[in-house]
Amino acid sequence: MLHARVIPGPDIEWNPSYETYRARVESLSRMDILRPQGVPEGFPKTVDAPWVWSAADFEDDNRHILSLSESEIVEVEHALAFFKGLPGDLGPGDVSCTTFPLPHLRSKLGGIAKNLHLGFGFNVIRGLEPQKYSSYENIIIYLGITSYIAGKRAVQDSGGSMIIHVKDLGRQIAHSEMRQSPYARNAQPFHNDVCDILAMYVQEQAAGGGESHLASSAKIYNEIAATRPDVIHTLADPSWIFDKYTPAYWNTRAILFNYTGKGPGFCFSRRPITGSPTSPRSPGVPPMTEIQAEALDMVHFTAVKHQLSMRLQRGDIQLINNIAVFHARSGxxxxxxxxxxxxxxxxxxxxxxxxxxxxxEKTWFEKYGNSERRKIATWNIEPGATRERILFRSDSCS
Incomplete structure (x- = not known):
């Protein structure tokens, strides 16, 4: 496209402004807009399931934290030794329930798997001390434990990365002020990754900040469906524009889906929709509408209203049903x-x-199927990434 320019759109930011959002709600309320009075056909009026919750439901940490006993940690270390003692040139991709045996802990990990999919949708495994192990050993332990919860692993970027090290790399990469979020220390608004289960193994805490925030997708759905069912129509409409970060190329899909047997769940990140300071919208890509901007920010601020915040400890493994639970982080x-x-x-x-x-389905095949990306699968044991992965959105994971 010759002389392409960024097409102006709504005043909306990647990290949303509540004042801007409320002004838009008020402005649109004065317009003569046909607003559906019920949710879309096939969508429930309300979700009644264990994954509907608010922060007040988790005053007791015991609901979501599995604290490993000394004997269970010993079992993990025995499984690590078993894997390292197996014949052949085995690597991270060979870790499984068979090669990393946890005969006693497996029932508790199976319970976590059920909670992630059928319960409130998140857990924390606590008690590991990553400083006791080498980088390679930490990866093997991580893969071994999680293989009992969700054994299939997705490729996370176009370079075939099966592991991403979330770490601020500003000191390592010169002139990287515009680096992507996994490699920066900025706050991130509520979003979903492109996966079923998101796992995060904490090697070290930040000196300050970095809190994890979670919110129930179904709780957000219920509140919006009860007060603004027209917004549910907007969220479920397949006309949302996702910038693919190549000149004037984009795709469209909904950001809210009615999952068979489970009900509504979201799947989107704001960045391809709004652009961000590190990933401005591409020239020639159409903007969202004002009605879509209202809906997008309504999801975020409803999540903030009900969010559960936690400061993860070194050694924690946080597991999240990425469809049932939104996540965000503090700077x-x-x-x-x-x-x-x-x-x-x-x-x-x-x-x-x-x-x-x-x-x-196409996106999930790219991540979990026999895609070209998976054919070049790589296991990055140490932190770090290519300059292209750190800086350029076309090589990012969403």
């Missing part, structure tokens, strides 16, 4: 001797996974 600060470092996996439990909607 953080590092010190020279204390730098936030989290290892991310995208996982799937083939037996328990929510059925993938047709509109997402």
């Amino acid at each position: 953080f600060q590092d010190r020279r001797n204390q730098r936030r470092h989290i290892i991310r996996l995208w996982l799937r439990n083939e037996e328990l996974a929510w059925k993938t909607p047709k509109a997402l």
